Amino acid sequence: MKKFKGYLIDLDGTMYRGSEPIASAADFINALNKKNIPYLFLTNNSTSTPENVSDRLNQMNITSTSRHVITSSLATAKFIKHQKSDANCFVIGEEGLYKALQQEGLTISEEAYGSDYVVVGLDRGVTYKKIAEACIAIRAGAEFISTNRDVSIPTEHGLLPGNGAITSVIEVSTGKHPIYIGKPETIIMNEAISELGVAKQDIVMVGDNYDTDILAGINSGIDTLMVFTGVTPYHEYSSFDKKPNYHVKNLSEWIDHI
Structure with missing residues (x-):
């Protein structure tokens, strides 16, 4: 099983559902921190600031700072600035x-x-x-x-x-x-990959939504890890034209592979 040096992680359906944290989400992030593996949270949410998102995660005991969060608004602003x-x-x-x-x-x-x-x-x-x-x-x-x-x-x-x-x-x-700008586009992914500072071949994109999270990883040429705790149900897995590199029912099954 491949060991990754950096993680890009979806939020809704992967870390939490609504106002409730998903079981093992906090343990998963704690495991990354214990091994000093860098990670960023990627969200298509354009209404919240990175500070808002980070505060929400910390209230769920999911370790985050504003620098861990890439929103579609942040990626949009940086894209325009470059142009x-x-x-x-x-x-x-x-x-x-x-x-x-x-x-x-x-x-x-x-x-x-x-x-x-x-x-x-x-x-x-x-x-x-x-x-x-x-x-x-x-x-x-x-x-x-x-x-x-x-x-x-x-x-x-x-x-x-x-x-x-x-x-x-x-x-x-x-x-x-x-x-x-947002997932599954490569614009937000390129911004996140650059911010993470890890070679593409050593990064994995983690998410629950095949059409946004997983396709974002596939479109960007990085490995993908799909969890079935959110949008896309497990029974759809067999119908994917391009399958994720890895899949688990929930993040607790992946912690030992970190």
Whole structure:
């Protein structure tokens, strides 16, 4: 069994479900820390800051600092910064996205028209007016960026519209396809791999969602470890065209391999 020198780890469905930690998640992270193996948490969540996410994990006794967390907002901000360091952005989103862009020194504009980028993240207070302004800006030449493709998000009330649903309204209206940042895209993965500082052949991506976590690893050319404690049920494993390198029912089965 291969020993990995770095871990990229999904959150919802892998570390916790809703407000409850998944059994053995804390033990798994403790085992990584005991062996001084670096790890990062990757999430398509664009609304929370890394500090918010880290605080939530620590409340579940899952060891984390803000530097352990890569959100789709953080990866989006760094991607734009690499493209245009003084970019002017019109934003649909919440605190996590605004703060990530500001921390990279990017300008957030109240006026959509004339912006360099239209950046879309989940916004639970989005208005028709703001969507219309985003469409006008994109038709005028602004680059269209979306933090992730997630069309729905799980909540205690069931599945609710995700950022992909908001993005699709703008995409259909403008006929323009956005650049997506979050899993399963390679953009967030490349950012995480760079931050982790471990050679790709020594990294494994751990997650519960085949369509985001596992495909993100496959698309990025790194090994994958699938757990069946979240979105994708075990009975679907046999139908995967490209199977994960490893799979376990839960993380307790992997701790001895760390």
